[in-house]
Amino acid sequence: MACTIVPRARCQLHVLLALLQLCVVRGRWLAAPNPALQELRSARGWQFVLHKQGVKVWKRTGCDDHANFAVKATMTMPCTAQQLASILTTRDYDVIRRFNPTIVDGADLEWRDGRRERITYILTKPVFPLRPRDFVCRVRRERVGDAELITNEAATHRRAPAPRRTVRGELRGLHLVEPAGDGCCLYTCVHEIDPGGAAPRRLVNWFALRKPLQYMRQLRDVAAATFPR
Numbered sequence: 001m002a003c004t005i006v007p008r009a010r011c012q013l014h015v016l017l018a019l020l021q022l023c024v025v026r027g028r029w030l031a032a033p034n035p036a037l038q039e040l041r042s043a044r045g046w047q048f049v050l051h052k053q054g055v056k057v058w059k060r061t062g063c064d065d066h067a068n069f070a071v072k073a074t075m076t077m078p079c080t081a082q083q084l085a086s087i088l089t090t091r092d093y094d095v096i097r098r099f100n101p102t103i104v105d106g107a108d109l110e111w112r113d114g115r116r117e118r119i120t121y122i123l124t125k126p127v128f129p130l131r132p133r134d135f136v137c138r139v140r141r142e143r144v145g146d147a148e149l150i151t152n153e154a155a156t157h158r159r160a161p162a163p164r165r166t167v168r169g170e171l172r173g174l175h176l177v178e179p180a181g182d183g184c185c186l187y188t189c190v191h192e193i194d195p196g197g198a199a200p201r202r203l204v205n206w207f208a209l210r211k212p213l214q215y216m217r218q219l220r221d222v223a224a225a226t227f228p229r
Contacts, residue, residue: 036151037144040176040188046072049209055216059209069205070192073212077220079227081177081185085148087222088175089141095226099219101125104132109159116141119157123166127207130199133169136160150175167197183229187219 046058049071060070077084090096096103106122117140126132138155141148152173174190191212195204 034144034149036149036174037176039190040072040174050213052213053217054220055213057209057212069208070190071208071212072188072190073216074186074188075216075220076180077177077185077187077223078183078229079185079223080183081146081148081179083227084177084185084187084219084223085141085150085175087219087226088150088177089139095222099222100215101218102127109136109157113140119155119160121157121160122171130167130195131197132166133195134161134163134166135169135171137171137173144176146179148175148177150177167195167199169196170194187216 045061047061049057049059051057055073055075058072060072087095087099091108093103093106096106102124104123104125106120109119109121111118117138120137120139122135122137124133124135136155136157138153139150141150143149150173152171152175154170154172170193172190172192176188178186178188180186189212191208193204193208
């Protein structure tokens with residue numbers, strides 16, 4: 001015999017499901033754990049690489065020369081969380097190239113969800129002896145309490161230029177910006193790049209481990225110049 005859920009029972013079921021998606025932490029109701037936040041904040045699965053000039057870098061444990069490295073880095077920045085998030089999500093590519101000079105150009109292909117999310121095309125410089133890479137990414141910015149969370153994921157879009165003299169890669173990025181007091185913020189990021197094509201993994205991983213130090217210092221300089229204290 002078929003089972004029918006009456007309206008009252010259906011309402012109770014919805015309430016139960018909603019409660020199961022919540023947890024109590026120190027007396028506060030919080031949403032179910034966010035996988036991106038867990039990855040950014042957890043120390044499990046990460047191997048420490050270096051601590052230099054205020055930048056800390058880790059690589060994911062188990063990485064070897066046959067797989068792409070996932071790299072995590074942190075640094076305290078001289079601006080608020082909202083100010084740094086505005087730099088990280090800027091549409092001004094002249095500003096972007098000041099902290100990420102590997103990027104040549106880009107374009108927003110579509111905005112979604114009240115402009116909290118966009119699909120973006122990015123073209124990067126060639127790294128000898130490799131051909132230039134391009135990426136299509138879904139970029140989303142959202143508030144998490146008093147922090148800012150930005151996620152980048154590989155995407156497709158009908159308006160994205162077809163690869164011709166480039167190789168289409170895949171980019172994944174997580175960015176968490178948290179207030180750190182005195183007008184500063186703690187910036188944590190995770191980057192994982194599949195360059196596509198026949199790129200030697202050893203070369204890609206060598207570059208991936210050294211890029212965060214330069215990236216973080218240049219981003220700090222842009223933040224200091226954009227929002228002088």
